[in-house]
Each structure stands twice: as structure tokens, then as C-alpha cells.
Amino acid sequence: MVRHYQIEGRVQGVGFRWFVHREAAELGLRGWVRNTTAGHVEAVAAGSADQIDVLEVALHKGSRGSRVDRVHIHDLQDSEAEDLKAFVIEGAF
Template sequence: MVRYFLVKGRVQGVGFRWFVHREAAELGLRGWVRNTDEGHVEVVASGDPEVLDELKSAIKKGSRGSRVDAVIEQELDESEDEKLGPFVIEGAW
């Protein structure tokens, strides 16, 4: 299963992408996380539904110093998985 999350709140400049990366990698998920120009964070993750639910719970909780106001979730087509590799932070050095 492949899911897209749009995370709104104070999620840029507080280590949120690194937090999501760590959580997703520990869960063995594939995909990516990146900032948006609007000040949000986008996540695309692929894995078992139960494991994706664990990631969603972690995202809702947020990292230390962050504030998650909303998580918008959308299921993507399974074919999107073919484009994904090990979980990475896009746009990081």
C-alpha cells in the first residue's frame, strides 16, 4: 500500500523531516519526506497497512519542537511503489 500525507502546522525548521525519516526507516518503509513551499511537509510511504498506520500515529504526535495541526491522507495507486526506494529526505543536503 502507498500513502501520501500532507502535514500542516509548525513542521519546518524543527527537525520534523529527520524525525519522519527515522520513524519510517525503523518501520522498514520505502518512500520520501520533503518540505513544501507553503510551509507544510509531504510524505509518501509504502508498506503494509498496519505499519503505515504506525507511521501516521508518529506523524500526528510530531517531533519535539513541532506542532502538528492537521494530517491529510490519501491512498495512492500501488504502481507508485515502483518509483520508491529506501526512505529518504528530499531537498536535504
């Protein structure tokens, strides 16, 4: 299962990407998370339905200091996961 997420709210500058990375890595998901220029966070995650369900609960809850107003979820084709490696934060230095 592969899903794309756009998370809206106070999710930049509060450690939200690191939170998503930790949750996804602990679950063994593949994919990435990054900030958008619009002030949101987006992510792509690939794994089993159970792993994805657990991640989605975490995304709605958010990290300490964040405020999640909305999570947009889009299913992607399984083929989108072919090039995904271990979960990473894109754009982090």
C-alpha cells in the same frame, strides 16, 4: 499500501523531516519526505497496512518542538510504489 501525506502546523525548522525519516526507516517503509513552499511537509510512504498505521500515529504526534495541526492523507495506487527506494529526505543537503 501507498499513501501521500501533507502535514500542516509548525513542521519546518524543527527537525520534523528527520523525525519522519527516522520513524519510516525504523519501520522499513519506502518513500520520501520533503518541505513544501507553502510551509508544510509532505511525504509518500509505501509498506504494509500495519507499518503505515504506526507511521500515521507518529505523524499526528510529531517531533519534539513541532506542532501538528492537520494531517491530510491520500491513498495512492500500489503502482506508485514501484520506483520508491529506501526512505529518504528530499531536498536535504
